[in-house]
Amino acid sequence: MDGRTPVSAVRRVQELAVNGFDPPAAYIVKDGGTGPVADTLLSVPVIDLSILTSSSTCSKEKKEEVEKLRSALVSWGLFQVVGHGIPTKLLDDVREVGKEFFDLSMEEKKRVSGVSEDGTVDDLEGYGADNIFTIDHVLDWADRLYLLVKPQDQRKLKYWPQKPNNFRELLHEYSTKSSMVAEIIVKKIAELLGLEENHFISLYGDQAIEYARFNYYPPCSQPDLVYGIKAHTDGGGITMLLQDKEVEGLQVLKDGQWIKVPILPHALVVNIADQMEIMSNGIFKSPMHRAVTNSEKERMSLVIFYSLHYNDEIEPAAALINETTPRLFRKVTVRDYLSVFYPNYLKGERAIGWAKV
Numbered sequence: 001m002d003g004r005t006p007v008s009a010v011r012r013v014q015e016l017a018v019n020g021f022d023p024p025a026a027y028i029v030k031d032g033g034t035g036p037v038a039d040t041l042l043s044v045p046v047i048d049l050s051i052l053t054s055s056s057t058c059s060k061e062k063k064e065e066v067e068k069l070r071s072a073l074v075s076w077g078l079f080q081v082v083g084h085g086i087p088t089k090l091l092d093d094v095r096e097v098g099k100e101f102f103d104l105s106m107e108e109k110k111r112v113s114g115v116s117e118d119g120t121v122d123d124l125e126g127y128g129a130d131n132i133f134t135i136d137h138v139l140d141w142a143d144r145l146y147l148l149v150k151p152q153d154q155r156k157l158k159y160w161p162q163k164p165n166n167f168r169e170l171l172h173e174y175s176t177k178s179s180m181v182a183e184i185i186v187k188k189i190a191e192l193l194g195l196e197e198n199h200f201i202s203l204y205g206d207q208a209i210e211y212a213r214f215n216y217y218p219p220c221s222q223p224d225l226v227y228g229i230k231a232h233t234d235g236g237g238i239t240m241l242l243q244d245k246e247v248e249g250l251q252v253l254k255d256g257q258w259i260k261v262p263i264l265p266h267a268l269v270v271n272i273a274d275q276m277e278i279m280s281n282g283i284f285k286s287p288m289h290r291a292v293t294n295s296e297k298e299r300m301s302l303v304i305f306y307s308l309h310y311n312d313e314i315e316p317a318a319a320l321i322n323e324t325t326p327r328l329f330r331k332v333t334v335r336d337y338l339s340v341f342y343p344n345y346l347k348g349e350r351a352i353g354w355a356k357v
C-alpha cells in the first residue's frame with residue numbers, strides 16, 4: 001500500500017460478525033472505548049416541514065417553526081424533520097429493500113462491488129467497506145453500498161443491485177422525493193441567512209450531485225470497543241439520513257457531549273455538512289456525529305449526501321462578509337475540498353481547517 005491507492009478490508013464486516021468473534025485489532029478504537037453518552041434532557045430538535053411550507057398555516061405558527069429551525073441550525077447543525085411529505089410506506093419499503101440486500105449471499109452482494117478480490121478499490125461506488133488509504137486509521141464496523149443517484153445520467157447501474165428486484169425502483173423513487181425535501185431545506189437555510197431564497201439552489205442548479213449510502217452495521221460482540229462509523233462531519237452540502245426503524249446508534253456532538261439521536265421512525269435526520277459551513281461563512285456549522293453498534297442487533301441507515309458538483313467552487317456568500325464578520329474561508333473547488341476531506345475523514349479528523357483563510 002503506498003498510502004494513496006486505497007485498498008479495502010478484504011473481508012466484509014458482516015463476515016467477521018457471523019460467529020460473534022471478537023473484533024480484530026484494526027477495528028478497535030484507540031482511546032480505550034467509545035466513551036460516555038451524555039445523560040441529559042437536551043433533545044435533538046424536531047422540525048415540522050409542513051408548517052414551514054404550507055401556505056395556509058397561520059403566520060404565528062410559521063414564525064415559531066422558522067425560529068425553531070434557526071435555533072436548530074445554530075446550536076445543533078442537526079435536526080429531525082417530520083411533515084416532509086415522503087410517504088411512510090416508501091420509507092419503510094426502501095429501508096426494507098436495503099436490509100434484504102445485505103441479507104443476500106456474499107457472492108450475490110459482491111456482484112455490485114467496486115473492490116477487487118485482492119482488496120484494491122477500483123471504485124468507491126458499489127458494495128464495500130471502509131477504504132484504507134493509510135494504515136493508521138481505525139476501521140469502521142460497517143459494510144456499505146454507495147451509489148451516485150443524481151445526476152441521473154451519471155448513475156453507474158452496474159453497481160445498482162438487481163436483487164431484490166424492486167431495489168432500483170425504490171431507490172430511484174426515494175431519491176427523487178428526498179431531493180425535493182433537500183431543496184426545501186436549502187431554501188430555508190438561505191432565507192435564514194438573509195440571502196435570497198434561491199441563493200444555494202441556483203448554485204446547485206441541475207448540477208447537484210447526490211450519493212446514497214446504505215450503511216449496514218452488524219452486531220458486534222464488543223460494541224464499546226468499535227465504532228459503526230467513527231466521529232466525522234459530512235463533506236457535502238447537507239445530509240439526510242433515514243435511521244433504522246428500531247435500532248438506535250446515531251449520536252451527535254453538542255457542546256462537547258455526545259447525545260443520542262432518538263428514533264422517530266418516519267423522520268429524516270438532516271445535518272449541515274462542510275460545504276454549507278463554508279458557504280454560510282461558519283454561521284451554520286457541520287456537526288460531528290458518529291454511530292455506535294450493539295451486541296444483539298444489526299442496524300441499517302440510508303444516507304443521502306446532497307453536494308455541489310466537483311467542478312464547482314465554493315466560498316462564503318458575499319453578503320455574509322463584512323467588517324464585523326470577516327471571511328472565514330477561502331474559495332475552493334469541491335474537488336479539492338473532497339480530496340482533502342476523505343483521508344481526514346478516515347483518520348477521524350476534520351478537513352475544514354484546510355479551507356480557512
Ligand code: OGA
Binds near residue numbers: 213215229241291303
Ligand atoms: C454517514 C453517517 C450515521 C448512521 O453515513 O455519514 O453519519 O447512523 N451515518 O449511519
Ligand code: NI
Binds near residue numbers: 239
Ligand atoms: Ni455522517
